Amino acid sequence: MMKELVEIIARSLVDHPDDVTVKEHQQDNTLVLTLSVHESDMGKVIGKQGRIASAIRSVLYASASHHHKRVRLDIGE
């Protein structure tokens, strides 16, 4: 569910939606999501001074805390 949320947001922002993948793994009590996009789309999910990344995170954390879950989002290539 958290994974889908990140996928939906990222796919709507990038030029290559088919290259969006989100991997998930559990680390202690935190769900760690790793978002990867096409290398030319990195700026579209990070933004100036990380503004887009931080907006994605705040929406994700809002949903997670509503469902009493802990989640972290990493962005890689």
Place this chain on the structure above:
Amino acid sequence: MKTVKVSGKTIADAIDEALRLLGTDSKENVEYTVLEEPSKGFLGFIGAKQALIEASLKPDPTEEAFLFLRNVIEAMNVEAAVEVRENGKEVEFLLSGEDIGVLIGKRGKTLDSLQYLVNLAANRQSDRYTHIVLDAENYRARRQEALVQLAHRLAEKAKRIGGEVTLEPMNARERKIIHAALQNKEGVQTHSNGAEPRRHVVITPKR
């Protein structure tokens, strides 16, 4: 997405026909690719070829934004309805429902983040910028009122203690509300200090 293939004597003719088929009157609303360039051929008729283009309607920013927001709310697993209000160039999405607090967040942080992402999604494929305002149960107006009251209260405090009063960090829109509220207030002046995202308003008494 509806796509049409149209031929015509010239590319311009083919585009005109494509606009008619797609039911729009502005070239701005469609995107097209030329599949075959027209050629006059030998003596104007032997081997003459018509232009062939493929055209489709560009997605409407408001519609894109609406679908995006619906999908995000659903994936967040939150109960909320979205009402679209279009007023000339201004587009407002009004959220309501049981879990609205989740979508607003602490001091509107989630609402601002959603609004930022909705605008990015809306305008990704569009040349003209459509600005969409997200509001939830009148949050924006209530927050503005609260900020104006806070501004006046802290201005009085600055005068009383005869020293500067520092507000908590706020985004540009909220700082502007504070500055505007105290612009004509006797005995104080305001300025902003610090770097984003910790930029904040400082109220100082006038000597």
